Amino acid sequence: MVDPPDVGLSVRYQLACAEGEDAFAKARDIAVEQTVELPEGCYSKQIEELVVGKVKVLEQSGEGRWEAVISYGPDVIGDELPQLLNVLFGNVSLKAGVRLTGIELSPALLSTFPGPLFGIDGIRELCAVRERRALLCTALKPVGLSPEQLAERAFRFALGGIDIIKDDHGLANQRPAPFKERVARCQEAVTKANARTGAGSLYFPNATGTISGLEERLAFVRAAGCKGVLLSPLLMGFDTVRYAAALSGLAVLAHPALSGSFFHDDTGIAPDVLLGQIFRLIGSDGVIYPNAGGRFSFTEIVCDAINAKLRERLDPLRRSFPVPAGGIDVDKIALLVERYGVDTIFLVGSSLYAQSDLEKASRNLLDTVRNLI
Amino acid sequence: MVDPPDVGLSVRYQLACAEGEDAFAKARDIAVEQTVELPEGCYSKQIEELVVGKVKVLEQSGEGRWEAVISYGPDVIGDELPQLLNVLFGNVSLKAGVRLTGIELSPALLSTFPGPLFGIDGIRELCAVRERRALLCTALKPVGLSPEQLAERAFRFALGGIDIIKDDHGLANQRPAPFKERVARCQEAVTKANARTGAGSLYFPNATGTISGLEERLAFVRAAGCKGVLLSPLLMGFDTVRYAAALSGLAVLAHPALSGSFFHDDTGIAPDVLLGQIFRLIGSDGVIYPNAGGRFSFTEIVCDAINAKLRERLDPLRRSFPVPAGGIDVDKIALLVERYGVDTIFLVGSSLYAQSDLEKASRNLLDTVRNLI
Numbered sequence A, B: 001m002v003d004p005p006d007v008g009l010s011v012r013y014q015l016a017c018a019e020g021e022d023a024f025a026k027a028r029d030i031a032v033e034q035t036v037e038l039p040e041g042c043y044s045k046q047i048e049e050l051v052v053g054k055v056k057v058l059e060q061s062g063e064g065r066w067e068a069v070i071s072y073g074p075d076v077i078g079d080e081l082p083q084l085l086n087v088l089f090g091n092v093s094l095k096a097g098v099r100l101t102g103i104e105l106s107p108a109l110l111s112t113f114p115g116p117l118f119g120i121d122g123i124r125e126l127c128a129v130r131e132r133r134a135l136l137c138t139a140l141k142p143v144g145l146s147p148e149q150l151a152e153r154a155f156r157f158a159l160g161g162i163d164i165i166k167d168d169h170g171l172a173n174q175r176p177a178p179f180k181e182r183v184a185r186c187q188e189a190v191t192k193a194n195a196r197t198g199a200g201s202l203y204f205p206n207a208t209g210t211i212s213g214l215e216e217r218l219a220f221v222r223a224a225g226c227k228g229v230l231l232s233p234l235l236m237g238f239d240t241v242r243y244a245a246a247l248s249g250l251a252v253l254a255h256p257a258l259s260g261s262f263f264h265d266d267t268g269i270a271p272d273v274l275l276g277q278i279f280r281l282i283g284s285d286g287v288i289y290p291n292a293g294g295r296f297s298f299t300e301i302v303c304d305a306i307n308a309k310l311r312e313r314l315d316p317l318r319r320s321f322p323v324p325a326g327g328i329d330v331d332k333i334a335l336l337v338e339r340y341g342v343d344t345i346f347l348v349g350s351s352l353y354a355q356s357d358l359e360k361a362s363r364n365l366l367d368t369v370r371n372l373i
Helices: A023-033 A045-050 A081-089 A119-126 A147-160 A179-197 A214-223 A238-248 A271-281 A300-311 A330-340 A358-370 B023-033 B045-050 B081-089 B119-126 B147-160 B179-197 B214-223 B238-248 B271-281 B300-311 B330-340 B358-370
Strands: A009-016 A054-062 A065-072 A098-105 A135-140 A164-167 A202-204 A228-231 A251-254 A286-290 A321-325 A345-347 B009-016 B054-062 B065-072 B098-105 B135-140 B164-167 B202-204 B228-231 B251-254 B286-290 B321-325 B345-347
Touching (some): A009 A081, A023 A054, A081 A098, A119 A321, A135 A358, A179 A214, A228 A238, A271 A286, A330 A345, A330 A358, B009 B023, B009 B081, B023 B054, B135 B358, B147 B179, B179 B202, B228 B238, B238 B251, B271 B300, B286 B300, B300 B321, B321 B330, B330 B358
Parallel strands (some): A135 A345, A164 A202, A286 A321, B135 B345, B228 B251, B321 B345
Antiparallel strands (some): A054 A065, B009 B065, B009 B098
């Protein structure tokens, strides 16, 4: 990548050129499409200078593959997230052979986004974990249980010492466990367990839902005593997550539902850009992603790249927790901590549920993680 | 497809099976992943019956290709759009070889979504077009012009008789043309032109932007006298569009920015489902999409499929206008109207701008379209 630009934005695209397709013309086409969207001759020299994207770098990276870096200026970006996303990949998402693989924001642009309210250090404090160990997360499920049944599970997990007990992202406001009743019961259960253990387990309800009810849901969550929420940016909108964090002051654990549609070899957005950069920019304190070797399709290289983006220094933004998930096995946790490091939240679901005693299963897992320090 | 289910939702997925991969196991895996997300044995028989998706149809469609229809019940879907999207394609978006290709909602579920407030007939009325002709739309651009310069263009287009003059979707709230000033000037210009021509040209500003400013922006647009807005669902969130329409009572023209990331052969969401079904469900009165043969990559078959979904009878939802765009040439308009029919809004940009006299260029285009009745 290039250094962050003095103003505006530098964006890296991977170009897959068809036979006979000119890479420079393709890069220039992106620069025009993402800004003026008009043929040459239909805009002035001043617009060309101030608005049209500039192809800064163009390098061949393989057979028919090129890397282009295009810079965009503040007059086209403005200072709002939806238009930033539009400049990054709005229209060119619809073109063949263009993939968004990197973003560098100027310090001024970066400072218009709050990033995580808590970040890695803040989440450790919220959980009252002073040891330098990895954190543990699990999910309350399945959909179909009553609030009482979910709360009973939350209670067991908290007794066993799971740091963050989150709702399954499929728990919305359905009949079997309506939002408010579920949130109240589950937070009560975790508070009761904490009183018994002296630990600081947290319950993060899923507050993904309609915009119309967002403010009320967040206020209810806060009043119930929760310190954070689970939100799915692709289901509710990127800017909605930013807004929800700012409005509520709650920690945000972001879920990748629907994001898989973006991940392709020659098109779409690279996972480390979408989940590592954009999810961090909108204020995710932790980002859940499908771990390599689980039931989804990310490679270890992709996971490492996401982790790097979430944790890299990017002042003044706080660092975010990677939250690998999807088939994290209790038996592999030692290897995973060694591989990913302690600044990781491991989301363990099925391999806890597969054991009948959730409290004991959780405690064993916590002991393993503690012994790795 | 199958008939609409009595309750809940039927969803069609295209499966691309790797060698040795069992299609039924893959379909069943989707049904579990999208609902309970737990291994068998970790949930009760009652949950299996009420919550886990049901594989209703599984048919081979080619070498390693299968079509699966899976039904989901109301207890998992609830009645909110974000969770509907989650059930349709949340986690499985992250799995290899699964593509969302069709949706059938039960009448009860369908009735929880308002769909378009105006629809095809309502938009014709708003534009005061009584002839059975295709409608014309153009875009004010480029970013970088002042409100006065954009308003001058709006004035010329309206004098020439363009039915809907919309902002370029890249006009947000940037320095050269701040939102409020731009909206006020452009609407004034169109009103002035209408007073001269006696026609009913409409100006649809781009109201895509932050959630925090949404209510204020929509109120300003209404107060300025506009009857509709341009919104980009992928940039601001699907449910935000539904909310914006309900809140404002304004017509919605939806822009496909960022949606290209979803369109792939073996994964993602089929264009007719995303742009034809989901965009209609959230309340788009017209849906802009990249026309075949333009500067984007849709085929004619894909365009026909989108048109069909936008216009099909789906009581009580109103029908939506297809708005093909992206390289719609004034010289090809007669052919396009013949191909797409009069219930179409043609978005013509560059080929009007390429002519120096915007008013004359617009009038010629309108005359052509009128003569096709």
